[in-house]
Amino acid sequence: MFLTVLFFLSATLTIASGIMVVVVRNLMHSCMALLGCFIGVAGLYVTLGANFIAAVQFMVYVGGVIILMLFAIMLTGNKPEEKVGSFLLPAMGNRRTLTWGLITALVFFLSVGKILLGMFGIGLGKKTAPTDPSLFESTVDEIGTLLLTDHVLAFEMSSVLLLGALIGAAIIARPETSKEK
Amino acid sequence: MNGGLIPYLSGFDWFNQTIKSTSAFLSFDTTSLLSFLIYAVFASLLVFLVLMPIGGLGTYAERKISADLQARIGPNRVGPYGILQFLADGIKMVLKEDIVPVGADRFVFYLAPLLAMVGVFMTVAVLPLSSGLTMVHLDIGVFYLLAVSSLVGIAVFLGGYAPNSKWSLLGGMRGASQIISYEIPVVISVLAIVLLSGGMSFDVLVGSQGGLPHRWFLFHNPFTFLAFFVYFVGALAEANRAPFDLPEAESELVSGYHTEYTGMRFAFFALAEYVEVFVLCAVAAALFLGGYNVPGELLKDHPLGQLLQLGAFFTKTLILYYVVIWVRWTLPRIRVDQLMTICWKYLTPIALFNLVGCALWMYCFDGKSIVSLLFESGVGAASGGH
Amino acid sequence: MSVYSIDVFMPVLILIALTVGVVLGGHFLSVFLAPKKSSKFQTTPYECGELPVGMAWSMFNVRFYVVGLIFIIFDVESVLMFPVVSVFKSFNDMGRGGLALIEVLIFMLILISGMAYCWRKGDLDWVKSYKRKQVE
Numbered sequence: 043m044f045l046t047v048l049f050f051l052s053a054t055l056t057i058a059s060g061i062m063v064v065v066v067r068n069l070m071h072s073c074m075a076l077l078g079c080f081i082g083v084a085g086l087y088v089t090l091g092a093n094f095i096a097a098v099q100f101m102v103y104v105g106g107v108i109i110l111m112l113f114a115i116m117l118t119g120n121k122p123e124e125k126v127g128s129f130l131l132p133a134m135g136n137r138r139t140l141t142w143g144l145i146t147a148l149v150f151f152l153s154v155g156k157i158l159l160g161m162f163g164i165g166l167g168k169k170t171a172p173t174d175p176s177l178f179e180s181t182v183d184e185i186g187t188l189l190l191t192d193h194v195l196a197f198e199m200s201s202v203l204l205l206g207a208l209i210g211a212a213i214i215a216r217p218e219t220s221k222e223k
Numbered sequence: 224m225n226g227g228l229i230p231y232l233s234g235f236d237w238f239n240q241t242i243k244s245t246s247a248f249l250s251f252d253t254t255s256l257l258s259f260l261i262y263a264v265f266a267s268l269l270v271f272l273v274l275m276p277i278g279g280l281g282t283y284a285e286r287k288i289s290a291d292l293q294a295r296i297g298p299n300r301v302g303p304y305g306i307l308q309f310l311a312d313g314i315k316m317v318l319k320e321d322i323v324p325v326g327a328d329r330f331v332f333y334l335a336p337l338l339a340m341v342g343v344f345m346t347v348a349v350l351p352l353s354s355g356l357t358m359v360h361l362d363i364g365v366f367y368l369l370a371v372s373s374l375v376g377i378a379v380f381l382g383g384y385a386p387n388s389k390w391s392l393l394g395g396m397r398g399a400s401q402i403i404s405y406e407i408p409v410v411i412s413v414l415a416i417v418l419l420s421g422g423m424s425f426d427v428l429v430g431s432q433g434g435l436p437h438r439w440f441l442f443h444n445p446f447t448f449l450a451f452f453v454y455f456v457g458a459l460a461e462a463n464r465a466p467f468d469l470p471e472a473e474s475e476l477v478s479g480y481h482t483e484y485t486g487m488r489f490a491f492f493a494l495a496e497y498v499e500v501f502v503l504c505a506v507a508a509a510l511f512l513g514g515y516n517v518p519g520e521l522l523k524d525h526p527l528g529q530l531l532q533l534g535a536f537f538t539k540t541l542i543l544y545y546v547v548i549w550v551r552w553t554l555p556r557i558r559v560d561q562l563m564t565i566c567w568k569y570l571t572p573i574a575l576f577n578l579v580g581c582a583l584w585m586y587c588f589d590g591k592s593i594v595s596l597l598f599e600s601g602v603g604a605a606s607g608g609h
Numbered sequence: 610m611s612v613y614s615i616d617v618f619m620p621v622l623i624l625i626a627l628t629v630g631v632v633l634g635g636h637f638l639s640v641f642l643a644p645k646k647s648s649k650f651q652t653t654p655y656e657c658g659e660l661p662v663g664m665a666w667s668m669f670n671v672r673f674y675v676v677g678l679i680f681i682i683f684d685v686e687s688v689l690m691f692p693v694v695s696v697f698k699s700f701n702d703m704g705r706g707g708l709a710l711i712e713v714l715i716f717m718l719i720l721i722s723g724m725a726y727c728w729r730k731g732d733l734d735w736v737k738s739y740k741r742k743q744v745e
Contacts, residue, residue, distance in 0.1 A: 043255055048622065055369055070384070077377065097363050097370040098688050103374025106684045109403055110677040112380050116396065116669040126692055137663040177612050180362040182423065183699070186692030190700065190709050198652050200689060201716045204682050210730040211678035215671060227617070255616055259623075270631070320643050324654045337632045344628040348620040358620040362613070366691050372713070388654035388661070400673050403680040410687045414694050421698025423691065482655055486643055487635040499700045510649075560734075566613055567733045571683075578690075582697065582713055586706045590698060 045089055052085025077108050091178025094185060203223055226267060227426075229258045231355030265358060269347060274498050279309030281497035281544070288545070289552045321485035324386045327483070332385035335378050336484070336491035343373025343495045346502050351425040353532035364425040365413055368506065371407070372461075375499060376402040379463070379470060379480050382492065386483035394479025398463060398470030401562060405467075408570035412454040415447060415574075415581040416440055416510045419590060430512035434535070437594040439513040444593050446580035450503035450510040455543075455573045458503040460566070462496060465551035469562060476506045504543035505536070512539045686720055 060079030066072045080103045087096035189197045232238040245253040264435070283298065284304060290297025298305035323332055334355050343530040346368045351357050362368050376399050383395010417423055419440060440447050460467035471479030481492045508514055566569035588596060654661050693713060702711040727733055 044259070048615070048618065051622075055708045068328075070328060072642070074331065074334060074381075089615070091615070093361065093618075094363050094366070094692065097367050100370035101366070101373060102681070102684055105370065105376065105406070106403070106677070106681040108377055108401055109380065110681060112377070112384070112399070113669070113674045113677045116384075117671060117674055142612055169616055177614055179612055182362060182692050183696050186694075186696035189689070189693050189728070190696065190712055193288075194712055195695070197689065197712065198715055198719070201719040205719050206685055208679065208682045208723040209726060210719070211675055211682065212730065214678070215675040215732060229616075258616055264621050266620060266627055270624075303622045317638050317642050318644075320645065320647070321636075321639050322647060322652060325652045326654070333636075340632055341625055345621060345624050348624055357615055359617045361617060361690070386654060390655065396669060396673055404676055407680065407683045407687070414687060414690055417691065418694040418697050421695060423695050476657060477657075487639040491635065492630060512656045531681045543678075550716055561650070563733070568728065570726070572721075575717065575724075578694075579714065579717060582710055585701055586710045588621065590701065606645060 048085060049089045052082045053169065054082075055079070056082030056086060070112075073108065073115065076111070077104060080104050080108065092181055093178070094182045173186050227357055227359040228261065228355065228553060229359075232261065236338070245490070246348075256271075265356075266347075266489075267360070270344065272315075274344070274347065274501070275494065276309075277501050278494040278497040279313060280306075281500065282312065282493065283309045284544075285548050285551075288548045290562070292549070292552045295573055307490050313490065316486055316490040321486045321488065322483075324388060324483050326387045328385045328387070331381050333488075335382035335385055336488045336495070338374050338381065339378035339495035340491050342372055342375055342378060343499045343502065345371040347577075349513055350502065350505055351421050351429055351509045352536055353529045354426065354495075355529050356533065357425065360424050360426040362422075362424050364423050365428060365506065365510070366423050367415065369413065372499065372502070373406065375461075375495065382484065383470075383480035388483050390477045390482045391480050392555075393480070394470045394476045397476075397559065398480050401463070401467065401469060402461055404563065404566045405457045408566065408574040409455050409457035409461060411509065411574035411578055412450040412457065412570070414577045415450045418581050418585060419443060419447065425509060425514075428518060432513045432516055434513060434516040434518035436513075438592065439511060441511040442592070442594065444551065444581070444584050446577040446584060447511065449573060450577040450581075451507070452578065454511070455507060456565075457570060458507065459550065460562070462500045462503055462547075464500060464547055466554040466557050467562065468551075468556060469559060480609075500547055501540065501544060504547065505540045507543055508536065508539035512543075514539075683720075690716075 056079055059075040059082060062075035063072050064080060075170060076106060080099060084099040084104070085097040087093070242254055242257055245257065245562060278318075286308070287297045287305070288370060289295075298308040301307040301311045323329060348358050349361050349364045349368055351360075379502070380395045380399035383391045383393070383398065385391075420428045422428065436442055441451050442448065459465075463470050469482065470476075481489055487564065513535075515536040517528070517531045517535050584590070591599075620630075642656075656662075693716075697706070697709050697713070700706055
């Protein structure tokens, strides 16, 4: 019962705010809709029993990425209509964007279609045995064990990736001082 | 799950009897329904009878303690010792006009206090008040708490952005960057404790400590001792408390990100801030000071033991709360560059050092505390000396 | 491995609903009780008594953005560390603590070296770029 309620709440929040992100003209409001979308996705993770991933979604996307986006909006031009994006960009609605949009929509439609077909039993992949969806196991220890044993290379490589990102971020901030010398 | 409200209640016969009888009466399994009702009642009690008074009394305590520190009297008109001042303040807040500045982003203006409140009040779900009376011991406990409270940073930013006022915007930008910067040392200090206790759930974190100070994580080893102070300084900055109150620096930014907020909306920001201080102090108490553990595990299985645990928890938390206020009225505000220097050049490296140190300690000494190691060596020396 | 019911997330949803209720309740309370006599000057943004000049939404310093970037990097690092660190004790109890310790140390050493690089190059200084701004 609670699972159903949670699922429909999160799914509605995700889809509704996802549409809002695209439709709303004001950049700040669009960012807020994206926040709602992230929270909805976190709720969906919870319904799947992946509570650690849900918290990661909150920590990294809600706490980090949204703040970064807000800072990025504050970096843009001085005029308010530029900042909140309440005017049409030249790329909006020309032929090239429409073509790419159509291709994206097609890919999206195909992937959704595969899932829907699977739901009606005409699926292409194998079906897993249904379990009681309102029960879940703690995934944290399993993730930790896998990161330390089977996927240790990925774990260490992600650290190298983060190192690259850190140095990149530092260098972005630097060009002014290097020009001075 | 070996903690939390529902598992605790299911240890009693009357609870199981109620489930059985209502299930028979309504002809479906009422465990979920009943736990929903219990959670709802408990959450309302917690919010209206614990958090809101704590937020309100926080403002009173702040003024009274600051008055004491400055040799003044402080509020003394409303009620005995002025203790009902917070109710008077609350009524005044409700009766104040709700002003939205011209040119403000109305939607965001209304959203910001809501986000601050939601971000802070969601953390209460895992707050370890006692072993039984905690709402739920999630297996990701402290991580959930840290993740959810990151909403406050967004709220502070939006509160600064929405009213289209320069003071607010400066405060909001400072606030958001300060909150996210200081989250790093806080999270890494928490990691050190998670490493020593071997779990993120609050019942594991608190359960691996004891009632007396020598079994607290604070005195577990030198690294955790340092980690406590790193955590505490970081928590001060995360809650925008002095000496880190740059986002709302009265003498330079008028009132920072809530300059343009009046009436109830301002009250919500203030409430969220005071409750956040309480929550951060509670986490410090749970992680480092033994949490709800009572010395000698007195009355552990008796319902009265829960009251003792509540007493232990609130004593530790409120003492830390007092320290927070004390620090505010003692230290001057720091500058922005000092703020960033403290975070990136002192706290974060120290926190990383602590984490490495705790990992080494765990490996070398099997996670035994320094007290038990000293005791063992003392016993070994005493027995080996003869 | 213990199995949990999804019901453990009920309090979270209840608390969100309760908080939204409190905020909306406070809003309506002030709608009914508070006076409404806004004047033109009352609704201008506060600027120490002067009429505000221009909008507040202006271009901000890139430093805030960089702080955000560095925050995300350390955030992801801590997110990766959390599950690893919470199984560290059980690894140690199984006698494989040395393996876990080395892996965690390598992970952290790589990040600490990045931080040391930034420190050495002066990217952690807030004032340096500030001086540069004054020169312009």
